[in-house]
Amino acid sequence: MFDYFLNGIVASFSPVTFLTMLMGVVGGIVIGCLPGMTGSMGLVLMMPLLYYLQPSDALLTLAGIMCGSMYGGSISAILISTPGTPSAAATMLDGYPLTRQGKAGKALGIAVVSSAAGGIFSSLALLLIAPALAEVAMSFHAHEYFSLSIFGLTIMAGASGKNLVKGLAAGWTGLFLSTVGVDGNMGLSRFTFDIPNLMGGINILPVLIGVFALSQIFENGEAIQKPHEIIDQDLRDVWPTFADMKRIALSLAIGCVVGTFIGIIPGTGGAIACFLSYDLARKLHRNGDKFGTGLIEGIAAPESSNNATTGGALVPMLTLGIPGDVMTAVMLGALMLIGVRPGPLLFTEQPEAVYTLLAGMFVIQFVILAIGMGACRVSPLLLRVPPALLNPAIVVFSVVGSYTLGNNLFDVWLTFFFGIAGYFMRKFDFPGAPMVLGLILGPMAEDHLNRALLVSRNDWSTFVTRPISGFFIGLSVLSIAFSFLAYGKGKSKSASGGGKSAA
Amino acid sequence: MVKKSLALLLATAVTAAAWGGGFPEKPVEAIVPWAAGGGADILFRALSSVFPKHANGHPLLIKNIAGAAGVPGVIEFMKAAPDGYTIVHWNGAQTIKTHMSRTPFTATQFAPVCGLVNDYYYLMVRTDSQFRTMNDLVAYAKANPEEINYGNAGAGGGVHFAQIMFENAAGFTTTQVPFQGGGPMITGLLNGQVDVAASFLPEGAANVLNGQLRVLAVFAPERQKTFPDAPTAREQGLDLVLSQWRGIYAPAGTPPARIKELEAIFKNICEDPEYVAQCEKLGTHIQFSSSEEYAKIMEKEDKDYRKIISTQKLGDIYSIK
Numbered sequence: 001m002f003d004y005f006l007n008g009i010v011a012s013f014s015p016v017t018f019l020t021m022l023m024g025v026v027g028g029i030v031i032g033c034l035p036g037m038t039g040s041m042g043l044v045l046m047m048p049l050l051y052y053l054q055p056s057d058a059l060l061t062l063a064g065i066m067c068g069s070m071y072g073g074s075i076s077a078i079l080i081s082t083p084g085t086p087s088a089a090a091t092m093l094d095g096y097p098l099t100r101q102g103k104a105g106k107a108l109g110i111a112v113v114s115s116a117a118g119g120i121f122s123s124l125a126l127l128l129i130a131p132a133l134a135e136v137a138m139s140f141h142a143h144e145y146f147s148l149s150i151f152g153l154t155i156m157a158g159a160s161g162k163n164l165v166k167g168l169a170a171g172w173t174g175l176f177l178s179t180v181g182v183d184g185n186m187g188l189s190r191f192t193f194d195i196p197n198l199m200g201g202i203n204i205l206p207v208l209i210g211v212f213a214l215s216q217i218f219e220n221g222e223a224i225q226k227p228h229e230i231i232d233q234d235l236r237d238v239w240p241t242f243a244d245m246k247r248i249a250l251s252l253a254i255g256c257v258v259g260t261f262i263g264i265i266p267g268t269g270g271a272i273a274c275f276l277s278y279d280l281a282r283k284l285h286r287n288g289d290k291f292g293t294g295l296i297e298g299i300a301a302p303e304s305s306n307n308a309t310t311g312g313a314l315v316p317m318l319t320l321g322i323p324g325d326v327m328t329a330v331m332l333g334a335l336m337l338i339g340v341r342p343g344p345l346l347f348t349e350q351p352e353a354v355y356t357l358l359a360g361m362f363v364i365q366f367v368i369l370a371i372g373m374g375a376c377r378v379s380p381l382l383l384r385v386p387p388a389l390l391n392p393a394i395v396v397f398s399v400v401g402s403y404t405l406g407n408n409l410f411d412v413w414l415t416f417f418f419g420i421a422g423y424f425m426r427k428f429d430f431p432g433a434p435m436v437l438g439l440i441l442g443p444m445a446e447d448h449l450n451r452a453l454l455v456s457r458n459d460w461s462t463f464v465t466r467p468i469s470g471f472f473i474g475l476s477v478l479s480i481a482f483s484f485l486a487y488g489k490g491k492s493k494s495a496s497g498g499g500k501s502a503a
Numbered sequence: 504m505v506k507k508s509l510a511l512l513l514a515t516a517v518t519a520a521a522w523g524g525g526f527p528e529k530p531v532e533a534i535v536p537w538a539a540g541g542g543a544d545i546l547f548r549a550l551s552s553v554f555p556k557h558a559n560g561h562p563l564l565i566k567n568i569a570g571a572a573g574v575p576g577v578i579e580f581m582k583a584a585p586d587g588y589t590i591v592h593w594n595g596a597q598t599i600k601t602h603m604s605r606t607p608f609t610a611t612q613f614a615p616v617c618g619l620v621n622d623y624y625y626l627m628v629r630t631d632s633q634f635r636t637m638n639d640l641v642a643y644a645k646a647n648p649e650e651i652n653y654g655n656a657g658a659g660g661g662v663h664f665a666q667i668m669f670e671n672a673a674g675f676t677t678t679q680v681p682f683q684g685g686g687p688m689i690t691g692l693l694n695g696q697v698d699v700a701a702s703f704l705p706e707g708a709a710n711v712l713n714g715q716l717r718v719l720a721v722f723a724p725e726r727q728k729t730f731p732d733a734p735t736a737r738e739q740g741l742d743l744v745l746s747q748w749r750g751i752y753a754p755a756g757t758p759p760a761r762i763k764e765l766e767a768i769f770k771n772i773c774e775d776p777e778y779v780a781q782c783e784k785l786g787t788h789i790q791f792s793s794s795e796e797y798a799k800i801m802e803k804e805d806k807d808y809r810k811i812i813s814t815q816k817l818g819d820i821y822s823i824k
Contacts, residue, residue: 138693139694141694185658189604197578199578200576267687320715321710321713322686322693326567329686330548336709336784341709341712344713345713451681451682454680455652
């Protein structure tokens, strides 16, 4: 096994392979960084090019885009509070406050180290125990998906900031928005108001861009007459120190494990993983209530976890022939082209192809680390750009991003709609993260609930009696109880100390 | 030196002439209104891999807009200009949908470009299933109505509809479990959420060939190359052929000359050995039909589906509630 792996490492340093892989990583980072552009879009853009490559090189390029875009999203999330991809939505919660404190360099450094750590961890898991992990993917039936999404929804409280009621209101709004469109089980139209564009539902990206990016720009507009306030960014020591690493060790571990696990389950992904591990890291932290004010732990958890989903997502694709998303579906296609047939026997029958890909995944993490460390020093310079130039540029990217989503002007209007809504949400202290969470998890919960009830002949008890499903229901109850306790504590604290509400 | 660069210039000019001019002058976009990794997607990715060779070097860009039996994808397609630069994947499921619910389009309002493949329906179970033949399954389902969980790739989709026709023809009932596309359905069969599932070739073929799934019956006139050992339904005493065409529509109002240009490109692709080899690997059955032939096939299919849906009182439009 290890000679295959070492051969794979050597192979990934051959000039063409390394160059195309590098291209994939850089392209992925740029695409991930731009608001509205996601990894799967990058894939579509690179597609014509991929056909000219050797399938094995194309595979590594794809892996590069996949991992690069996961990391890239954190740059814009940290610097301008605009998650470049849904997977970076949780990174923003602590990343942007650090930028406001002049520690953008440190935040970016933590993000890149965490990303690489997550990628390395999940590649290792893939390398060593993929067939065992495939069991996880197989054990997830509709019941388990439903319970997992319910558990995911309980962390709304954690993403709410100080005001739980307003957070939940935003979250339920997100859930409600997720019901718009033609339903998957009966094919009936809901809340579409005869607007054909709404039949497909409300996509996450226009909401993400509107609520986070555009609303921020609108708010910046208020200060247009004030002089440009440049926060001095300390860019000397962007590398995390030993003390930093000790601080984030727990968060990193949480992110790596949660991310790999979520990645394995087909049809989930980085957006869910980042919120889950952010919340878990917050709950297990001694000063959990400080999350959201600029803790490096709050960056380490989501960033390691969204990158850890990449290795995880390859598990069902390689061992079961099940692609969980567009990215792995295309990788599956590329594998078939080189005559590799993913399935239970792949690791023993055609180890060479698999270990080349796995070795490539490894090398990619170090490429990200190298590029990211450069980006940490350079990208904060963006903040020196006067708002009169930066703000319009962000608007342009937002519009282009939401348009390319479906080559559809409707999504652009939707983005502006949510930009305006997001502006008022900011003004009245309604957090955006729970809304995004509701919109991500709502459709998953609904679809799987319907199917689970069909299979169990409308027996609701099966959600509790099936072990894994019951486990997640139990976690959900614990999570809610914890949130209420923490909320009660926080309330009495702020009542005595005159607390300040956070956005 | 001058001669050399002149020759180079000339060579470039000749290449440009060989490829240059004519349709297409930019990438063509194919809207696939089904999830990535499903049958429609796999076929169109094979098309796009050879498309540039036959289209002045321009790529075929695939856009997946999944969900709701293709309706959102077709709606997106309806916004495209009738210039031949946007095409849409069309199959029986999309025709069915127009009779199951009120859609802002009909199955015959667009401009047919060509038929690409015609694939047969096949029934599969896990390798460890108690059902060894199609008749095992039918007998069990007759004795235990609605007990078997029978997966399909979406309510009102082609796979669901073939399922209804199979159940009606053989006279049994099951609990029909819809998934969001063929990929998730195969996953659901593999991990035991449903006992049996079926799809049109080539979907799921990879999982049959790697030994995870077993074919009970192929609903074709004769045995198929992909699974030479799998018996047809006819061999097992049920004279039923179920197949699904996949073809291409262009927007209504596309000039006939442009339709012919597109048709020619896809005819060339269907004869391209590289594409033929890919389709063989995928297990899909190439059956090219011209725009006129395909229009006739689609009209007949539209009438047939409409008749069955209205007599069976299925869907929003014909059901009495």
